[in-house]
Amino acid sequence: MxxxxxxxxxxxxxxxxxxxxxxxxxxxxxxxxxxxxxxxxxxxxxxxxxxxxxxxxTPRMEFFQCPDFQQKKAELVICQPYKKAYPVRAYLNGACTLEEGITAPFLFVGKGDDISLSQAKGAVVLVCDPIREDTINKIKAAGALGFVTVCGTPLDQGEDRIPTQYRRKAGDLPGASVHYLDAVEIVEKQASQCCLNIQQSEISRNSANVAVRIxxxxxxxxxxxxxxxxxxxxxxxxxxxxxxxxxxxxxxxxxxxxxxxxxxxxxxxxxxxxxxxxxxxxxxxxxxxxxxxxxxxxxxxxxxxxxxxxxxxxxxxxxxxxxxxxxxxxxxxxxxxxxxxxxxxxxxxxxxxxxxxxxxxxxxxxxxxxxxxxxxxxxxxxxxxxxxxxxxxxxxxxxxxxxxxxxxxxxxxxxxxxxx
Ligand SMILES: [Zn+2]
The missing domain is CATH 3.40.630.10 (Zn peptidases)
Structure with a gap:
């Protein structure tokens, strides 16, 4: 050696x-x-x-195009049994709701277990934690129309209350992330009906690698x-x-x-x-x-x-x-x-x-x-x-x-x- x-x-x-x-x-x-x-x-x-x-x-740049999605709209309004809009951010996966949003039953499904998801047909579901492609597919297979996931911690204040933006390439189901403390309120108040509106568009970004060779x-x-x-x-x-x-x-x-x-x-x-x-x-x-x-x-x-x-x-x-x-x-x-x-x-x-x-x-x-x-x-x-x-x-x-x-x-x- x-x-x-x-x-x-x-x-x-x-x-x-x-x-x-x-x-x-x-x-x-x-x-x-x-x-x-x-x-x-x-x-x-x-x-x-x-x-x-x-x-x-000579050191050089190598330019390329990076395909991406951009959020145009992300709205979550709980309409039953109370009315309140919560700040959310869209999952950048390319999926949109109808232009006017989806009005649907709202269901808390824990971490997305099979028993909870058996009630999810036609609903928007709230799932703990950010979710991956296989979970999105599972939620989709259960017949849900959209999903909301939880981000952040109960200790967050101020700017840290802004929901995280996630990107998942796969899973053509519209989704959004909501902050932990808002999710607690939503579950506590037993939200049962919501309107979810997610709009996003495809964009291309100019990016570059920098390289040098010896x-x-x-x-x-x-x-x-x-x-x-x-x-x-x-x-x-x-x-x-x-x-x-x-x-x-x-x-x-x-x-x-x-x-x-x-x-x-x-x-x-x-x-x-x-x-x-x-x-x-x-x-x-x-x-x-x-x-x-x-x-x-x-x-x-x-x-x-x-x-x-x-x-x-x-x-x-x-x-x-x-x-x-x-x-x-x-x-x-x-x-x-x-x-x-x-x-x-x-x-x-x-x-x-x-x-x-x-x-x-x-x-x-x-x-x-x-x-x-x-x-x-x-x-x-x-x-x-x-x-x-x-x-x-x-x-x-x-x-x-x-x-x-x-x-x-x-x-x-x-x-x-x-x-x-
Ligand atoms: Zn890194």
Missing amino acids: NKYTEIHPNGQRAYQFVADTAYVRESGTKGEHKAAEYILKEAEQAAAQTGKSVYIQ LGTDFPEEIVTVTAHYDSVPEGPGAYDNMSGGAMVMEAFHHFAEHRPARTMEFIWFGSEEKGLVGSQNYVKSHEGEMSSHVFNLNVDLAGQLLGGNVLGVTADPTVCAELKNLMEENQLGVTIKNQVWASDSNTFAWKGVPALTLNRDGFGMHTRHDTVEYISPRALEEGAKTLCTAAAWVANEPELSFEREIPEDMKRELEKYFA
Whole structure:
């Protein structure tokens, strides 16, 4: 194995990167574009500093269209046994009610068990928790006309009372989310009739990936990617999810620009991950011809807070986990290694047959307005970047990789389900 003593990421510089982009960066918005320009400039400067234009290609943007839905109307009015309108937000799944809304019986069905749902025909149902495709299908099969789900906590006040907007690709049943405290009132007062009006339209967002490539010395035809998404959800500035990951990828670029790898390395910051891995999907599509040259993907998603522990979610043969365990021990980097598929851009590569991992750290505030730079730590960024660089140095430099370029069958099946 390899002991890497020359890897010195800069936590303060990484922190500055996160602080400089501490605004909402939703796909297709000015914030996302501004962040893409910033990343491009940082990569250009990092490349220029080294003066190694012989093997560092010019940083570039790759533009693409991200399909999405936009809420036009979301209304929930309880009409029996009392009348009150509650603030709700539409499930962005493409489903609309009639223009005038659906007036129907209203039914609380707990978490959507079969017994409760047996009464749901022709009703709008209130379900606890956000729901997934299979639950939507179950509700639909029960004959319900629409659904309302519960979000938030009883401790929320002020702005935190705004319902969360969920997006689910599947399930053509109109739905909305309502805040916990409103849901409590609705159930308490035994709401029995409602009018639900959901209108949404299909839109297309202009988004971009930012990428820069370092040509390898010994195996330039083999490619290792180091990736993170830089877009955020509309609710908050996504410092933890995932500009911290973006900062670590930039630190990795700094390192390998100075320490030229044996294999070719591509550093990629994906747009539109929060809309369903759209940036990475676009990348593998537009680079289809060279995907067979990709040997490994190292992705970062959710990073940079001080408390918590680093996890490597490895979607590859178990031998990769064993190798990584030795490597991390050798370099005294504390991580937990998990051999499983990971719901981030690493899945996109694994789905294309490329062994992949996501570096992840637990933390606070994901997908909320509380995901701010205030909770990010230079020390955690530095440690995370060192872990990332160490793993990347191994796959990028090891003359003979000990693992096969394939994804285990059980993970393939899971990925198939994930992308279905
Ligand atoms: Zn993320």
